[in-house]
Amino acid sequence: MRSYDDPCGVARALDAVGERWALLVVREVLLGPKRFRDLSRSLPGMSQNVLSQRLRELEGAGVVRRRRLGPPASTSVYELTEHGAELEAVVMALARWGSRRPVPPAGELSVDALVLALRTTFSPALAEGLSARVELQLGDDTFTATIDSGEFSIRRAPAEDADVVLRTDATRLRSLVFLGQPLTEADVVAGEFGAAERFVRCFPRPGA
Structure with a gap:
C-alpha cells in the first residue's frame, strides 16, 4: 500500500x-x-x-x-x-x-448495505406511536429490526416473538422502503399487515 x-x-x-x-x-x-x-x-x-x-x-x-x-x-x-x-x-x-448524493442508474444494494441504509434513514417522526419487532427474511439472511420509543435497531439474528415477519429480498425491500412500492399480502408471512405497512414507511429517502 x-x-x-x-x-x-x-x-x-x-x-x-x-x-x-x-x-x-x-x-x-x-x-x-x-x-x-x-x-x-x-x-x-x-x-x-x-x-x-x-x-x-x-x-x-x-x-x-x-x-x-x-x-x-x-x-x-x-x-x-x-x-x-x-x-x-x-x-x-x-x-x-x-445518501443525499445522486443515485447511480445501475447497481443494487447488497443486503448489508440495505440494512445500513435503513439505519441512516429511519425517521422517529414517522414511527411515532409504533412499537414493533420485525423479522426480515432476506434470502439467506435474517435480521431482527426493532422500533421502540422512536428508536430503531437492527441485528443479524432471527426474531423472538416477532410482531411481523417480512419475507422478500434486498431489491424488493429497497423498492418498498425507498421507492414507494405498495406492500402486498405476499410480503407479510406473519403478523398484522397494518403494522408491516407502517414499518416500511419509516425510512424516507433523503433529498439531495
Missing part, C-alpha cells in the same frame, strides 16, 4: 482504509463475520483477486482479522477487530452524507 507520508490523522486513516473497495469491505462485515465467498457475492463489481488483496491489507492494518470456525462449519470468516469496529461511526456518517 502507498502511504501519504503525512502525520495528519486523516492521512494516517486513509493509509489504512483509503484504497478502493476497502471501506466497502468494512461495510460488509460491520454486522458480523463473513466468509470470503459471501463477501465476494456482496461485492459483485470487485474481482476475487482484488478482494484477497484488500483483505490482506486490512489484516495488516489491524482492521480485519481472519478466524477459523470449528466443526461442523470448518471454514474461515473475516471479521472486524476491536480497532476496526471503531470505523462503524465513520461508515455510518459517510452513508448519511452519501
